Amino acid sequence: MHIPDGYLSPQTYLPFYAFIIPYLALASKKVKKSLRSRHAPLMALGAAFSFVIMMFNIPIPGGTTGHAVGGVIVAILLGPWAASIAVSVALIVQALLFGDGGITALGANCFNMAVVIPFVGYYSYKLIAGGSEITAPRRWVAGAIAGYLGINAAALLAGIEFGIQPLIASAPDGRPLYAPYSLVVSLPAMALEHLLLFGLIEALVTALVIRYLQKADRELLTIYGGAQ
Amino acid sequence: MKKSLSTVQKMWLGLAVLALASPVGIILPARLKAGSAWGEWSPAELEQRLGYLPQGMKKLAETWQAPMPDYAFKGWNILGLSAQSLAYLGSALIGITVIAALMLLLGKIGLKD
Numbered sequence: 001m002h003i004p005d006g007y008l009s010p011q012t013y014l015p016f017y018a019f020i021i022p023y024l025a026l027a028s029k030k031v032k033k034s035l036r037s038r039h040a041p042l043m044a045l046g047a048a049f050s051f052v053i054m055m056f057n058i059p060i061p062g063g064t065t066g067h068a069v070g071g072v073i074v075a076i077l078l079g080p081w082a083a084s085i086a087v088s089v090a091l092i093v094q095a096l097l098f099g100d101g102g103i104t105a106l107g108a109n110c111f112n113m114a115v116v117i118p119f120v121g122y123y124s125y126k127l128i129a130g131g132s133e134i135t136a137p138r139r140w141v142a143g144a145i146a147g148y149l150g151i152n153a154a155a156l157l158a159g160i161e162f163g164i165q166p167l168i169a170s171a172p173d174g175r176p177l178y179a180p181y182s183l184v185v186s187l188p189a190m191a192l193e194h195l196l197l198f199g200l201i202e203a204l205v206t207a208l209v210i211r212y213l214q215k216a217d218r219e220l221l222t223i224y225g226g227a228q
Numbered sequence: 229m230k231k232s233l234s235t236v237q238k239m240w241l242g243l244a245v246l247a248l249a250s251p252v253g254i255i256l257p258a259r260l261k262a263g264s265a266w267g268e269w270s271p272a273e274l275e276q277r278l279g280y281l282p283q284g285m286k287k288l289a290e291t292w293q294a295p296m297p298d299y300a301f302k303g304w305n306i307l308g309l310s311a312q313s314l315a316y317l318g319s320a321l322i323g324i325t326v327i328a329a330l331m332l333l334l335g336k337i338g339l340k341d
Binding site: 001002003004005006007009028031032035036037038039040041042043044045046047048049051052053055056057058059060061062063064065066067085086089090093094095096097098099100102103104158162169171175176177178179180181186189190193213216217220 | 235236238239240243246247249250252253254256257259260261262263264265266267268270271274278280282283284285286287288289290291292293294295296297298299316319320322323324326327328329330331332334335336338339340341
């Protein structure tokens, strides 16, 4: 889901940049209110976890690869705003150091993976978990569903961003200037692989961490929105 | 507080285990003959798929030369899978270190006690 440089037209990547910069400033303000300096190591852990989980490329035999993002579990533990910052830092380092995801596409990639995933994931979790006990099985089930929904929302969006490029810009000979595949191709390609496989990985990762914390340290599941 | 600290430490340990296992993320796709993620083809790959390279992409694709492209050390892509796995592991450790340091710094500057 890391869109490289060259796939998005300036008409697409510039608006995403225009959104993401003030968005991250707002996110910092929100995080300052909800977290304390003792939570900084957890923020670091969350960002590093998201980075490393994205390195586990899951293959579709003979086809493409994909991976989980880990953005939903970070959002559940630290809140969606903190997850936005953590995943954005991971994405920025991936782009700058490892060329994974483009520099021009960074705004769009942050929007898909660091805004949509945490927010869809966090609010799905909240809705499904409801007022259940912190150790209730319903919590990890909610986490699994939230992980699945979060990453699939982002994949759908990336599919749209790819697919609208031929509509936005083409050369005089009619050939697309940027991402060449239309929505009819890009949307099912991005949606299906995440619906069938990569979404399940995000679900698994999210549920496993919640189950672990339910047994090991339930307080960590109450940081955001819980007691300060 | 002490208890939650130890859980966080355990999770860092878990993260280290994940980092050590990270080469699975290139070995498994190689074994199962899976290629790039959808929409993440290099310009050369895309040109092969399409028979041409989109004109706008040509310029934009050269926006940035990452120091460790594709989680590898420069020139190592001609070496075998075991060398690439080592580079991948190195990338995981470097990435984790840089990201954790950045986040701790941000937390130190931004968050109140």
